[in-house]
Amino acid sequence: MTVIVRDLRPGVRADFEGFVRVRDLAMPFVLSTPDGLAYDVARMHPDAHYRPLLAEADGEVIGTAQVGLVYDSPEPGQGYVNVYVHPERTRRGAGALLVRAAEEHLAAHGATKLFAWVLDEPGNRAFAERHGYRASRSAHFLRLDLANGTLPPLQDPPPGVELRTGADFADDPRPLFELDSETLADEPSDVDYEFTDYEAWLRETWQQPLMSPELTSVAVVDGRPAAFSLARTDGGTRYGTAMTGTARAHRGKGLAKLAKNDSLHRARAAGFTQAFTGNDAGNGPMIAINTWFGYEICATEVRYVREIG
Structure with missing residues (x-):
């Protein structure tokens, strides 16, 4: 059996379906669809030099790699390579x-x-x-059974707080971009990110096909988003949280929990049966919130690092 590696071919539906099929088998707790992948390939920032790769054996896609530069970091020269192989096609060199x-x-x-x-x-x-990478920090994937689990009851917002959906910001999502930028800056990570490009955020986050403004919940104080839970779906039965966070000035008031609970209840009412999220292993406060909702850790991944050149 000869294994080859090649680029994903834009416009070839079978390539995108093969890529997503392998990803779903290797990482069923990460939402991915052919349409979402095609969107990313067509609109990823040029400075990312994004290059999804396929490993193919006898016409079957057996492995994938997401490859690119971390263009939105203040530290230049950082890249990522995330490789996933079909669980039943390992040890073939892919x-x-x-x-x-x-x-x-x-x-x-x-x-x-x-x-x-x-x-x-x-x-x-x-x-x-074996390939020269050393272990760094770790993160957890968490799963919540929306169909059979029990969510905490919905709570009325405290005085001065209003719950809205992401769809309410369709005409001007910039306040959500600003909140996302602030919360991401405080996320535990071994890579620093700076969300300063609003147009790139629109393309890569807000307009991404998996993004669900309708299921996104926003806690608003004095007319400004104070906390939010950004929702994504696979168009089937899986719902995922892309980011949950609170502006620094409003932390410690339970607003992120309020927003996420609202989003989860609406996702369940819309027929979604599984909810997924991810947390850095060192993010104790968010892990505690997700445990309160009933999420359970379903897998753990480790960030590996290699210096080259």
Whole structure:
């Protein structure tokens, strides 16, 4: 069996379906659709040098890689390479070929430090370490059974707070961009991000096909978003939280919990049966909130780092 690595071909539906099929098998707790992937490929910021790769054997897609530069970080030269192989097609060399192609691409565009998320399983971690990567921080994927679980009861907003949906900001989502930028800056991470490009945020977050303004909940104080829970869906039965956070001036008042509970109740009423989210392992406050909702850890991944060049 000969394994080859090639680029995802724009406009070829089978490539996008194959990419998503492998991702769903390897990472069922991360929402991905062919249409969403096609959107990202067509509209990703040019400075990201985004390059999704496929590993193919006898016409079957057996591995994928998401490859690009962290263009929205104040530290230049950072890249990412996230490799996933069909769980029943491992040990055929696909992963190694994908890593090699990804590293060559990133090095050609000036990357000197590479980051890779690796599922916390012995074989995966050994693979990363064989390729010169060292372990850094970890993060959890969490799952909530919306169909059969019990959500906390809905609560009325406290005086001076109003609950709205993301759709209410359709004409001017900039206040949500500003809140997203502020909360992301305070997220625990080994990569610093700066959301300063509103047009890029519109393309990559707000207008992304998986984004659901209707299920996004926003707690508003004095006419300004104070906390929010950004929702995404796969168009089927899976709902995911892209970000939940509170502006610094309003933290400690339970507003993020209020917004997320509102979004989860509306997602369940809309027929979604599973809810997914992710938390850095060091983000104790958000993990506590998600535990309160009934989320359970379903997988853990480890961030691996390699210096090159």
